Amino acid sequence: MNIISRTSLIIYLKHMKHERQIRKFGHIVATNKQKKYVVLYVNEADADDVVNKLMKLKYVRNIDGSPYKYLKKVYEKEKHELS
Template sequence: MEIVQREKLIVYLKNMKHERHIRKYGHIVYSNKQLKYVYMYVDTERVDEIVDKLNKLKYVTNIVGSPYKTLKKVYDKEKHEELN
């Protein structure tokens, strides 16, 4: 079995009743009814294609990619730690 690389998208909707319509684009992990957004995972190879399709839908207000790729994962020693 091959592991497929996925990427998380945060999709903001006008109304949460449209959540079931976007299930065909990826795997929904979490949905927030108050703020009207959905976390969904999509195959990395198809991200651009799916984002284009989602942007064309009239009930999607905004799509944000996961900030995980841009986060710093390796930290240097802080200045106060070097003194000890």
């Protein structure tokens, strides 16, 4: 069984009525109507192609990638905690 790595994209829209058109690019996980954004999961291998296609759309304002892969995941004890 192969696990496909996925990444999330935060897509800011001009109007939330365009949320339906975004569905064909990936799996929508969350939306926020006040701030007008959609959180979309896509395969990590296809992420660059999806971002290029989305940026060409008139109703997309901005796209942010997930910061998860840049976060520190392994924590070590600090020097003051060892005593």
